Amino acid sequence: MSLSPRFIAFILAFLISLITSSFLAFVEGVSKGMLFVVSIAAFISSFFLVLYTVDILVFREVNKMYRTIHKLKMRDFNLAPRKKLIQESNPLKTINDEIFVYVTKKQKEIDELKKLELFRREFLADVSHEFKTPIFAAQGFIHTLLDGAMDDEKVRERFLRKAANNLDSLDVLVKDLLVLSQMETGDIKMNMAAVDMRLMALNIFGRLENIAKSRNVTLKVKPDELTEVWVKADADRMxxxxxxxxxxxxxxxxxxGKVTVQFSEGKKYMEVxxxxxxxxIPHEHLNRIFERFYRVDKSRSKDIGGTGxxxxxVKHILNAHDTKIAVMSKPDKGTTFSFKLEKAFTSAHSEQSEEDFVTQVNS
Ligand SMILES: Nc1ncnc2c1ncn2[C@@H]1O[C@H](COP(=O)(O)OP(=O)(O)OP(=O)(O)O)[C@@H](O)[C@H]1O
Ligand SMILES: [Mg+2]
Known part of the structure; x- marks a missing residue:
């Protein structure tokens, strides 16, 4: 039911005139004409009085509050302006709803800020921890050399190499962090061009041949029929x-084990x-592995030499390509990371027959 000031004034005025005329009806000597005039007069005067009180003192004030809250909402949440006032409906309920929406949104904002603050603190702790290890190690080797170990030629070379290795990992760490912060601030522009992902995968297999051989891992690209996989991407970042x-x-x-890069062709997209x-990767770690410095098995990952x-x-680069990375993992079965990229053009199949990369590197 609509609770407009006029409606409220009408009901109250009607009740007041009814009560007044009912009492008057018991007074001796009051004619019907007088009763009619009094009830009309009581109705009109109470109608305007109530209308004034409700409209001026309640509705207008509530509307002012509504407008203020509305303006705050527009400014804080960048919403499009909406002029409608609340004359026709229950103003207190509307204003209550507005306040509720505003408070909920503000609370969400506060929660996000709190999360960011926690993230910033954790990040700072992680960065200092990651920096500390190679710096302390290099520092230790150099001081030992300065304290006398320098005189022994064998020790000198070994320690200098160790110090250099630690400084190299520090360099990798700083470069990775720089790339991450540039990606986050949008300073790195993607240089989109047509890229053959199959050729890229084969080149990377070549670069990682030594570590694959040392772990006796077989590298494969599938399917054989796709000889070229052209997508739109920034070649270096991809x-x-x-x-x-x-x-x-x-x-x-x-x-x-076996490592396979598999391409699946869709209408517009190519899945890699x-x-x-x-x-x-255990289930509970799956959505955390994309966080900075997160490693599943901390000591093992570090032994292998990763910064985490x-x-x-990877996540940031793929986001900049308007795509997302998905991960699927089964204990003792293996892990699959996949993402989709827009095709550069409809794939051309070369006539040359395809061979597994294993045979190519071994030949
Ligand atoms: N294919 C995989 N199988 C099992 N665990 C994985 C796999 N890929 C990543 N992980 C886990 O996720 C963690 C994060 O990987 P990420 O590539 O971010 O860091 P990293 O390899 O340790 O270091 P970086 O890549 O900086 O050298 C790894 O430390 C590892 O524990
Ligand atoms: Mg890695």
Missing amino acids: EQVMLNLIENAIKYGNEG AVRDTGPG LGLAI
Whole structure:
């Protein structure tokens, strides 16, 4: 039911005139004409009085509050202006709803800020921790050399190499962090062009041949029929993505296992999947592995030499390509990372017959 000021005034005025005329009816000597005049007069005067009180003192004030809240909402949440006032409906309910929406949105904003603050604190702690390890190690080797170990030629070379290795990992760490922060601030522009993902995968297999051989891992590209896989991408950035995914699959997969890069052609998109036959990633870690510095098995991943930034960079690069990375993992069966990229043009199949990369690197 609509609770407009006029409606409220009408009801109250009607009741007041009814009560007044009912009482008057008991007074002796009051004629019907007088009764009629009094009830009309009581109705009109109470109608305007109530209308004034409700409209001026309640509705207008409530409307002012509504407008203020509305303006705050517009400004804080960048909404399009909406002029409608609340004369016709229950103003207190509307204003209550507005306040509720506003408070809920503000609360969400506060929660997000709190999360960001926590994230910032954790990030700072992680960065300092990651920096500390190589800096302390390099510092230790150099001080030991300065304190006298320098005189022994063998020790000198070994310690200098160790110090250099630690400084190299520090360099990798700083570069990765720089890329991440540039991606986050949008400073890195994607240089989109047609890229052959199959050729890229084969090149990366070549670069990682040594570590694959040392772990006796077989590298394959599938399917054989697709000889070229042209997509729209930034070649350098996409190489970073593929390098990390394939390197992870080799490093964290089983010794003697298999790493497959599989392409599946859709109408507009090409799906790229990097699959290994390793121990898999436990379910509870799956959505955290894309966080900066997150490693499933901290000590093991560190032994293998990762900074834990690889997948965070992968996620950002793929976001900049308007796509998302998906991960599927089964314990002891292996892990698959996959994403879709827009095709550059309808794929051309070359006539040359396809061979597994294993045969190409071994030949
Ligand atoms: N294919 C995989 N199988 C099992 N675990 C994986 C796989 N890929 C990633 N992980 C887990 O996810 C963690 C994060 O991977 P990410 O690539 O971000 O870091 P990293 O490889 O340790 O270091 P970086 O890539 O910076 O050298 C790894 O430490 C590992 O524990
Ligand atoms: Mg990695």
